[in-house]
Amino acid sequence: xxxxxxxxxxxxxxxxxxxxxxxxxxxxxxxxxxxxxxxxxxxxxxxxxxxxxxxxxxxxxxxxxxxxxxxxxxxxxxxxxxxxxxxxxxxxxxxxxxxxxxxxxxxxxxxxxxxxxxxxxxxxxxxxxxxxxxxxxxxxxxxxxxxxxxxxxxxxxxxxxxxxxxxxxxxxxxxxxxxxxxxxxxxxxxxxxxxxxxxxxxxxxxxxxxxxxxxxxxxxxxxxxxxxxxxxxxxxxxxxxxxxxxxxxxxxxxxxxxxxxxxxxxxx
Numbered sequence: 001x002x003x004x005x006x007x008x009x010x011x012x013x014x015x016x017x018x019x020x021x022x023x024x025x026x027x028x029x030x031x032x033x034x035x036x037x038x039x040x041x042x043x044x045x046x047x048x049x050x051x052x053x054x055x056x057x058x059x060x061x062x063x064x065x066x067x068x069x070x071x072x073x074x075x076x077x078x079x080x081x082x083x084x085x086x087x088x089x090x091x092x093x094x095x096x097x098x099x100x101x102x103x104x105x106x107x108x109x110x111x112x113x114x115x116x117x118x119x120x121x122x123x124x125x126x127x128x129x130x131x132x133x134x135x136x137x138x139x140x141x142x143x144x145x146x147x148x149x150x151x152x153x154x155x156x157x158x159x160x161x162x163x164x165x166x167x168x169x170x171x172x173x174x175x176x177x178x179x180x181x182x183x184x185x186x187x188x189x190x191x192x193x194x195x196x197x198x199x200x201x202x203x204x205x206x207x208x209x210x211x212x213x214x215x216x217x218x219x220x221x222x223x224x225x226x227x228x229x230x231x232x233x234x235x236x237x238x239x240x241x242x243x244x245x246x247x248x249x250x251x252x253x254x255x256x257x258x259x260x261x262x263x264x265x266x267x268x
Contacts, residue, residue, distance in 0.1 A: 032095070034169070035066035038197035042189050043067075043133040043165045045206060050075035051132040054159060056120055057081060057147065061090040063135045064113065065099045077113045078127065080120040087115050120147060121232035124155045131159050136168040141175065141227060145239040149229035150178035157182040157202075166200040173224035173255075174243075176211070180219065181226065186211055214262065222247050223255040 040063070050073050055064045058081035067074065081087050091104035106113035116123040120138070134156060138147030146152070148170065160166065166184065168175070179186050179200045187207035189197035201207055218224065225247050227239050234242075253261075 031062050032066065035062040036070070037191060038169045038189060039063045039135045039137065039167045040066045040070050042167050042197065042199040043135075044070065045165065046071070046073070046132055049073065049132075052129065053077045053133045053135065054127075054131040054156075055079045055135045055137075056124075056156070057136070057138040058087060058090070058115070059083075059137070060086055060093045061103055062095075063137055065095045065103065067133075067135075068099050068102055069096065075112065078129075078131070079113060079115050080123050081115065081117060082119055084117045087117065121152060121155075121229075124152065124159075125232065127159055129159065130161045130164070132161070132164055134160060134164065134166045136166065136170070140170070141172060142240075143236075145227045145236050145243075146229060146232075146234070148172075148175050148178070148227050149232075149234075149239060150181055150226040151229045151232055153178045154182050155232070157184065160202065162202045163206060164201060165206065167197065169197045171195055171198045173219055173221075174226045177219045177224040178226045180216075218255060218258060220252065221255045221258050222250050222252045225250060225252070 051071065052075055053064070053067055055067075055077060058064060058079035061079070064077055064079055067077065079087070088107060091100040091107065093100075103113070105111060107115065136147075136156065138144055141148040153175070156166070166179070167189075171188070176186055176198065179198070184200040184202060185204035185207045186198060186200045188195045188209040188211065189199055190209055199207060204210070225243060227243055228246075229239055
């Protein structure tokens with residue numbers, strides 16, 4: 001873990017900083033708080049039947065640990081993570097002793113948590129089950145576009161049933177556009193009148209704070225052109241370069257042009 005540094009977030013929980021990618025694993029305002037507000041709280045509609053959770057980009061396990069703390073009906077959790085060292089050490093990081101002990105037992109001997117150590121793009125094609133809740137927590141697209149292509153998101157949605165809930169901190173336009181193309185209804189997780197995350201489902205009735213018509217129209221501009229990785233094999237740089245070329249050759253209007261048109265309509 002020579003490329004990883006530790007730091008204390010504002011809620012006292014430990015966060016990680018990836019020196020190689022120049023990216024933090026968690027919000028500086030609170031790793032534990034972020035796990036609850038952006039991932040677990042939006043999925044708490046499931047309080048009765050046994051549920052299965054897919055945790056994409058497990059890291060040191062905050063989302064899984066927070067789910068264990070707040071759900072009493074978890075049947076199975078599948079955790080996807082490329083860094084085996086992080087998984088092996090994840091029960092050492094700040095959380096309750098009870099929850100960390102559950103993580104430790106499952107790392108040493110699987111009980112109901114399964115760890116898949118590989119490129120998530122490979123693992124996602126091998127899974128053959130349906131999940132009630134999906135946590136999608138990869139590094140941001142400008143650092144790791146391989147985890148945010150429309151093709152990767154399509155693979156995720158194949159593992160969802162009609163009432164599944166998809167949760168991510170990401171509310172960038174290319175990702176929102178990909179979710180819509182996959183057939184999901186998208187919504188906003190809102191705290192203090194601010195959008196902090198995204199929730200999505202095939203069942204529109206499960207989405208409380210849906211995107212407005214204007215926000216959906218913004219997803220038809222160049223800014224919302226998705227990342228593409230048809231065979232899930234391209235590098236980060238290749239995906240970004242292909243998207244740049246697609247934007248350059250696109251006949252769609254820009255976001256700024258859309259806003260100008262909208263402003264003009266309101267003035268008339």
